[in-house]
Amino acid sequence: MALSDATPLRILFATPEIAPWVKTGGLGDVSAALPAALAEAGLEVRVLVPAYPALLAAFPQRSLVARLDQPGGQLLPAAISHVELRPRLGLLLLECPACYERHGGPYQDRTGLDWADNAMRFGLLSKAAALLASRETPLDWRPDVLHCNDWQTALAPAYLRYRHAPGAATVTTIHNLAFQGLFPAASREALDLPPAAMALDGVEFYGRISFLKAGLQHSDRLTTVSPTYAREICEPEHGFGLDGLLSYRRDRRGGDLVGILNGIDTAEWSPATDRSIAAPYSARSLALKQLSRAALGERLGLDLDADAPVLGIISRITLQKGVDLLIEAAPTLVARGARLAVLGSGDAGMEAAWRDLAAAHRGRIAVRIGFDESLAHLIEAGADMFLMPSRFEPCGLNQMYSLAYGTPPVVRATGGLADTVVDCTPATLANGTANGFSFVPATTHALLATVERAIEAWRAPEAWRSLQRNGMARDWGWDAPARQYADLYRSCLPAAR
Numbered sequence: 001m002a003l004s005d006a007t008p009l010r011i012l013f014a015t016p017e018i019a020p021w022v023k024t025g026g027l028g029d030v031s032a033a034l035p036a037a038l039a040e041a042g043l044e045v046r047v048l049v050p051a052y053p054a055l056l057a058a059f060p061q062r063s064l065v066a067r068l069d070q071p072g073g074q075l076l077p078a079a080i081s082h083v084e085l086r087p088r089l090g091l092l093l094l095e096c097p098a099c100y101e102r103h104g105g106p107y108q109d110r111t112g113l114d115w116a117d118n119a120m121r122f123g124l125l126s127k128a129a130a131l132l133a134s135r136e137t138p139l140d141w142r143p144d145v146l147h148c149n150d151w152q153t154a155l156a157p158a159y160l161r162y163r164h165a166p167g168a169a170t171v172t173t174i175h176n177l178a179f180q181g182l183f184p185a186a187s188r189e190a191l192d193l194p195p196a197a198m199a200l201d202g203v204e205f206y207g208r209i210s211f212l213k214a215g216l217q218h219s220d221r222l223t224t225v226s227p228t229y230a231r232e233i234c235e236p237e238h239g240f241g242l243d244g245l246l247s248y249r250r251d252r253r254g255g256d257l258v259g260i261l262n263g264i265d266t267a268e269w270s271p272a273t274d275r276s277i278a279a280p281y282s283a284r285s286l287a288l289k290q291l292s293r294a295a296l297g298e299r300l301g302l303d304l305d306a307d308a309p310v311l312g313i314i315s316r317i318t319l320q321k322g323v324d325l326l327i328e329a330a331p332t333l334v335a336r337g338a339r340l341a342v343l344g345s346g347d348a349g350m351e352a353a354w355r356d357l358a359a360a361h362r363g364r365i366a367v368r369i370g371f372d373e374s375l376a377h378l379i380e381a382g383a384d385m386f387l388m389p390s391r392f393e394p395c396g397l398n399q400m401y402s403l404a405y406g407t408p409p410v411v412r413a414t415g416g417l418a419d420t421v422v423d424c425t426p427a428t429l430a431n432g433t434a435n436g437f438s439f440v441p442a443t444t445h446a447l448l449a450t451v452e453r454a455i456e457a458w459r460a461p462e463a464w465r466s467l468q469r470n471g472m473a474r475d476w477g478w479d480a481p482a483r484q485y486a487d488l489y490r491s492c493l494p495a496a497r
């Protein structure tokens, strides 16, 4: 869908992570795939991201394009370098060795503790985004829209409001409302925020500074990553104290808050071209999926049996993902003949519980603690079904990978899971929409009952094939979401308002 406009819309996409170089979850995937899809659609996109070691190593040929000698407050001086990735798509690396050149994760050190100076590290990222989107930009490239992502960049709209002459319209996307970037009010001056910002309609949140609230308050438009999550975060149960502000924004001017379902990167996640699986397959050659099942069993040391369904789990190990429910259900699932292939990392107590389960059920429960991209692909292809009982799920990517791989997901009907998985019933099977299984109560009982329903369906190969094919038939890629974002960007330009 090439746009015919002579001057393409220019988007500055600010993000704290970008796959494959720096990724802790779905945001890293989105930050790689959405800008690429937008560029493909004819928009001009530059992705602003901190110059972490992995990015510096990947792009030694980058060229310095600007210096931010005095970003304000106690924010450290930084430089910006540019790398052209492909036509209309570039990276802007925010170079500040003291902030970003560290061993550890983007947000935490190797022991899992948040970096003590995260306010300043992501204050700087937000400040750089604001400067590049302002009329004072040091670049000869000025965006029409600044697109901020999550709390790490969400202070930018506040800087544009309080400190710099705004040049671009602003959009902030919530990838997960649970992470808000809360810091002591005493950081205000160091962050170069004026006293007036510490107000109810500013960045203040129960006596602290909330980066995310700043974005929710001051962006022209807000999005989140699925229509159902957009509704859920306007309610107290999922609103993390921000539901009042969010429902106000949702209802203003006919809707400042919209949900746009993420896509998946089909270049990376397609069973027809995936190099990490045993053999490529498609909806027409589903028998070949068995080869990946066998390879998965071998790689993880699972005792495979044609009669024993393999249940895949790839997840951050957190309560959000309902991993506690999975741990509690695991012995019963194994007793019913299932095999479990588990990949993830996170909460130390639950990691230990998984290790204990694997030791107690050798050959039946296989657990890999850590981050392993190629194993993630093999699980998606080799498992018979995929489990994702999240308590809340802004969008979720793994269930979409599962659908694309003919591995029907069993999910809790929340957020993006509710928007992508159609529960298998006689009616949905008959009308060709069924593609998985879902349940509502966040209980082990409901999870077990639904997995049992799924296992029963798995034992009826013909109906199971329709379920697999229904999931594989839909285009889960980024073309449609990119079109929705392009429309949204256009709608928030001054002329459109």
Ligand code: ADP
Residues within 6 Å of the ligand: 024, 025, 026, 027, 029, 314, 315, 316, 343, 344, 345, 370, 371, 372, 373, 376, 395, 396, 397, 398, 399
């Ligand atoms: P979230 O962003 O909340 O963690 P998503 O389902 O949206 O969850 O995205 C998770 C992404 O991270 C997917 O690309 C998934 O495959 C990947 N992932 C999560 N944990 C692991 C792991 N341990 N190893 C490999 N990939 C993982």
